[in-house]
Amino acid sequence: MDRSVMPLLQLDSLTVEYRGDGEVVRAVDDVTLSVETGESLAIVGESGSGKTTLALAVTRLIQPPGSVVAGRALFEGRDLFALRADELRRVRGGRISYVFQDPATSLNPVLTVGEQLSEAIELHTDRRAERARAYGVELLERVGIRAAPQRYDAYPHELSGGMRQRVMIAMAIATRPKLLIADEPTTALDVTVQVQILRLLVELQRDLGLSMLLITHDLTIVERTCARVAVMYAGRLVEEGAVADVFANPAHPYTRGLLACRPAWGAVGRQLSTMPGQSPDLAKLPPGCAFVPRCPLVEPRCRERLPTLDTTAEGRRVRCVKPFSKPGA
Amino acid sequence: MKNRVAWVALGTIAMLAIVASLAPWIAPYDPLETRIVDALLPPSAAHWLGTDQLGRDVLSRLLYGTRISLTIGLLSVSVAVVLGTFIGAIAGFFGGWVDSVLMRLVDTLLSVPLMFLLLAIVAMDPAQQLLALAGWPVIGPSVKLLFRWIDPRIMVLMIAIGAMSWMGVARLVRAEIMTLKEREFVLAARVAGASPWRILTRHLIPNAMAPVLVSATLGVGGAILTESVLSYLGLGVMPPTPSWGNMLNEGRVALGVAWWLTMSPGLCILLTVLAFNLAGEGIREWIDR
Amino acid sequence: MRETILEARRVTKSFPIRAGLLRRAVGEVRAVDGVDLAVSAGGTVGLVGESGSGKSTLARIMIGLMAPTGGEVLAQGAPLAGLRGDARRAFHRHVAMIFQDPTNSLDPRQRVEAIVAEPLRIHRLATGRALDSRIDALLETVRLSPRFRRRRPRELSGGERQRVGIARALATDPKLLVCDEPIASLDVSVGAQILELLGQLRVHRGLALLMISHDLRAVAYLCETIAVMSRGKLVEQGPTAKLIEQPNHPYTQLLLRCASLDLSTDLSQKED
Numbered sequence: 001m002d003r004s005v006m007p008l009l010q011l012d013s014l015t016v017e018y019r020g021d022g023e024v025v026r027a028v029d030d031v032t033l034s035v036e037t038g039e040s041l042a043i044v045g046e047s048g049s050g051k052t053t054l055a056l057a058v059t060r061l062i063q064p065p066g067s068v069v070a071g072r073a074l075f076e077g078r079d080l081f082a083l084r085a086d087e088l089r090r091v092r093g094g095r096i097s098y099v100f101q102d103p104a105t106s107l108n109p110v111l112t113v114g115e116q117l118s119e120a121i122e123l124h125t126d127r128r129a130e131r132a133r134a135y136g137v138e139l140l141e142r143v144g145i146r147a148a149p150q151r152y153d154a155y156p157h158e159l160s161g162g163m164r165q166r167v168m169i170a171m172a173i174a175t176r177p178k179l180l181i182a183d184e185p186t187t188a189l190d191v192t193v194q195v196q197i198l199r200l201l202v203e204l205q206r207d208l209g210l211s212m213l214l215i216t217h218d219l220t221i222v223e224r225t226c227a228r229v230a231v232m233y234a235g236r237l238v239e240e241g242a243v244a245d246v247f248a249n250p251a252h253p254y255t256r257g258l259l260a261c262r263p264a265w266g267a268v269g270r271q272l273s274t275m276p277g278q279s280p281d282l283a284k285l286p287p288g289c290a291f292v293p294r295c296p297l298v299e300p301r302c303r304e305r306l307p308t309l310d311t312t313a314e315g316r317r318v319r320c321v322k323p324f325s326k327p328g329a
Numbered sequence: 330m331k332n333r334v335a336w337v338a339l340g341t342i343a344m345l346a347i348v349a350s351l352a353p354w355i356a357p358y359d360p361l362e363t364r365i366v367d368a369l370l371p372p373s374a375a376h377w378l379g380t381d382q383l384g385r386d387v388l389s390r391l392l393y394g395t396r397i398s399l400t401i402g403l404l405s406v407s408v409a410v411v412l413g414t415f416i417g418a419i420a421g422f423f424g425g426w427v428d429s430v431l432m433r434l435v436d437t438l439l440s441v442p443l444m445f446l447l448l449a450i451v452a453m454d455p456a457q458q459l460l461a462l463a464g465w466p467v468i469g470p471s472v473k474l475l476f477r478w479i480d481p482r483i484m485v486l487m488i489a490i491g492a493m494s495w496m497g498v499a500r501l502v503r504a505e506i507m508t509l510k511e512r513e514f515v516l517a518a519r520v521a522g523a524s525p526w527r528i529l530t531r532h533l534i535p536n537a538m539a540p541v542l543v544s545a546t547l548g549v550g551g552a553i554l555t556e557s558v559l560s561y562l563g564l565g566v567m568p569p570t571p572s573w574g575n576m577l578n579e580g581r582v583a584l585g586v587a588w589w590l591t592m593s594p595g596l597c598i599l600l601t602v603l604a605f606n607l608a609g610e611g612i613r614e615w616i617d618r
Numbered sequence: 619m620r621e622t623i624l625e626a627r628r629v630t631k632s633f634p635i636r637a638g639l640l641r642r643a644v645g646e647v648r649a650v651d652g653v654d655l656a657v658s659a660g661g662t663v664g665l666v667g668e669s670g671s672g673k674s675t676l677a678r679i680m681i682g683l684m685a686p687t688g689g690e691v692l693a694q695g696a697p698l699a700g701l702r703g704d705a706r707r708a709f710h711r712h713v714a715m716i717f718q719d720p721t722n723s724l725d726p727r728q729r730v731e732a733i734v735a736e737p738l739r740i741h742r743l744a745t746g747r748a749l750d751s752r753i754d755a756l757l758e759t760v761r762l763s764p765r766f767r768r769r770r771p772r773e774l775s776g777g778e779r780q781r782v783g784i785a786r787a788l789a790t791d792p793k794l795l796v797c798d799e800p801i802a803s804l805d806v807s808v809g810a811q812i813l814e815l816l817g818q819l820r821v822h823r824g825l826a827l828l829m830i831s832h833d834l835r836a837v838a839y840l841c842e843t844i845a846v847m848s849r850g851k852l853v854e855q856g857p858t859a860k861l862i863e864q865p866n867h868p869y870t871q872l873l874l875r876c877a878s879l880d881l882s883t884d885l886s887q888k889e890d
Contacts, residue, residue, distance in 0.1 A: 046807060161669075190668035191668065194879070198881060220879045224880075257807065258806060261806050261810035263813065265878075274811045513718075514725045514726075516683065516717065516723075517783070520710065521714070522711065522741060523736070527740065532725050536725070
């Protein structure tokens with residue numbers, strides 16, 4: 001690891017809690033992660049894993065009743081939680097951009113594509129009016145929208161889901177950000193459109209030297225687009241490492257289970273190894289490891305104490321007392 | 330329900346209902362007994378809320394008046410809800426020309442200035458017509474029984490107020506049903522072979538009642554106010570039967586000297602309508618959880 | 619030869635496009651265009667396609683929720699449109715459906731036991747204690763304990779709700795189960811459980827399946843035959859193993875490559 005280069009984004013012990021009805025729920029629990037310049041990191045998890053909350057917490061988008069109760073987020077060396085409101089606004093949308101899941105609700109239906117694009121452009125660059133428009137059209141072309149000048153003046157409802165998502169991506173890269181946080185960017189789209197959008201993201205990442213934090217539940221997407229992956233369960237980080245390594249040799253039983261959930265091609269009717277149970281209720285987490293009810297390798301010590309996140313020799317991080325073990329072994 | 334205010338409101342309503350039903354037993358005096366010598370007495374130990382121009386005990390009249398107001402409020406809203414739900418459900422469920430026809434009816438009725446219609450109806454003294462029903466062969470006896478329990482005048486009022494408010498309910502129910510019709514659990518019922526009647530009564534209407542419930546509680550407040558206005562104008566409940574509205578009317582002339590004659594019924598109206606409104610809010614919050 | 623229990627013959631569904639002040643029909647949209655599709659007893663057919671392919675519309679037509687504008691649907695040889703009374707009721711008993719959104723497919727005001735019992739009540743198949751034990755048996759089949767009986771949908775997780783939906787569908791011992799995107803709204807691990815459950819039901823009960831999905835992998839796991847739809851037309855149909863190895867139609871090839879998220883797929887033909 002090249003220690004002379006500081007990571008672009010460094011999250012240290014980030015913890016987000018939600019308070020309500022007399023209960024406190026830890027949506028994100030003590031997460032430490034980093035994203036290097038030009039790197040793509042995937043955050044994988046199912047519902048309740050905390051992955052979306054984490055993505056929002058980075059730029060302080062968490063609203064009450066949720067709040068960041070511990071940890072810090074260092075972006076380009078500066079703690080985002082220590083910035084003033086105006087400084088933060090320059091970072092958010094400017095140096096860190098977001099792309100969300102549902103383009104239908106992320107775009108304002110009463111404004112044209114151009115009006116929304118130019119809003120982002122004028123907010124974060126010094127381009128105005130004609131120059132903003134020219135730049136906007138250029139962006140639309142860059143993200144693969146054909147007949148860009150006409151589409152610039154179109155309303156969101158006149159565009160297909162895939163095109164809307166491209167518009168979102170155009171808005172996100174308009175400001176030449178260093179980091180793009182994409183939360184389930186293709187989940188609502190048809191599979192052929194998914195491929196197009198993912199390809200676009202990978203190209204942009206390469207061409208613009210963009211770092212990407214990709215939140216998803218789909219392991220196939222991770223395999224095709226990211227270099228590193230972090231797996232979350234019940235708000236905690238349970239595994240992290242290079243995609244190729246993790247997929248070939250998962251350390252945590254949850255990761256192993258997730259990988260096995262995908263039916264192999266051509267396996268008509270063959271036994272599908274499934275993980276029993278479902279994601280835990282964050283308000284009622286047991287002491288010790290949260291995966292216990294579903295884990296095939298449970299030992300008494302798993303229930304006593306939450307395992308620590310340890311780093312292996314190869315640079316893998318795992319939160320398990322028996323990493324790399326196979327059930328039945 | 331976590332809303333404390335809503336609980337207080339519900340408690341108030343419950344108390345009113347209890348008071349209303351127990352009026353004959355807890356009223357200290359006969360509400361119709363006049364004692365001119367004791368006229369216009371301010372509140373005292375003997376008469377907690379004083380007496381009116383005819384020496385009648387205000388508190389007792391108020392308690393009996395509660396019966397009338399609550400009955401009118403609740404029953405007229407019930408008429409509105411039943412009628413409105415029936416029509417709204419049919420319009421929403423069947424759609425097409427049935428819906429068009431029914432909704433044009435609703436729109437027409439909504440554009441009629443109903444207060445005037447109401448006044449006209451009341452002025453025509455339909456109670457007499459209703460009483461005539463008592464002479465009819467088959468339904469005569471039941472009508473007579475009904476009129477022993479409820480004064481025909483009040484019955485007319487209730488139906489009239491109900492007839493004024495069913496349109497709003499119909500629209501609400503229609504809108505809910507049209508949305509619910511497309512939900513997958515309705516599709517599931519159709520796939521399982523459920524008849525349209527079953528779908529309407531077991532699935533659609535129960536799920537559509539939530540906003541209706543809220544609207545109904547608000548409606549009770551409105552009905553009570555309408556009754557008060559009508560009685561105040563001399564067109565609702567006729568003296569000597571006490572109602573909050575006509576007590577207000579009678580107390581108006583003595584406003585300068587006997588504040589308790591108007592304050593008492595006025596406060597009752599205020600608190601009751603407020604209680605129903607807050608309860609309605611509370612119910613809405615509970616439903617949205 | 620296995621008996622054909624449900625068949626679509628040249629089914630077409632058009633929707634008029636209305637324009638102008640008088641809302642006159644100026645054209646039509648063909649959501650489904652001349653499709654032939656058959657499901658045999660115990661057979662499993664996967665209907666795949668992207669949004670706008672017409673697969674959901676076709677499914678709804680085949681199950682009798684919508685009438686076709688052309689062609690016909692045959693239920694065990696008899697035209698579905700002509701079925702009345704007892705025959706129609708029998709059709710509802712024999713063909714059941716589970717839906718995509720487990721949240722919306724259950725009546726929020728009913729308890730689980732009422733939801734599961736409803737088909738039995740509609741068809742008067744059981745009452746009293748017989749009904750009770752049937753409910754318990756159905757819940758057990760979908761691996762839910764009897765304590766779920768008194769719960770309401772909002773107290774259940776997505777996977778549990780979907781299981782209740784399956785229990786309800788199995789109530790009348792149907793011959794065919796139509797599954798409309800059964801796992802699309804569920805977590806990956808939960809979806810795998812449901813897929814596996816459906817696979818078990820197929821094997822143990824000889825249940826025929828018609829699965830509508832955009833998820834080619836899931837369909838390939840569960841179904842022996844796959845039918846691919848695009849813009850209302852059925853472009854290719856055949857045994858799963860063969861379709862995956864050697865797809866004929868370019869669209870099928872495209873879909874297969876995209877399903878494994880092959881980012882090098884040439885999509886220049888596809889307008890978006």
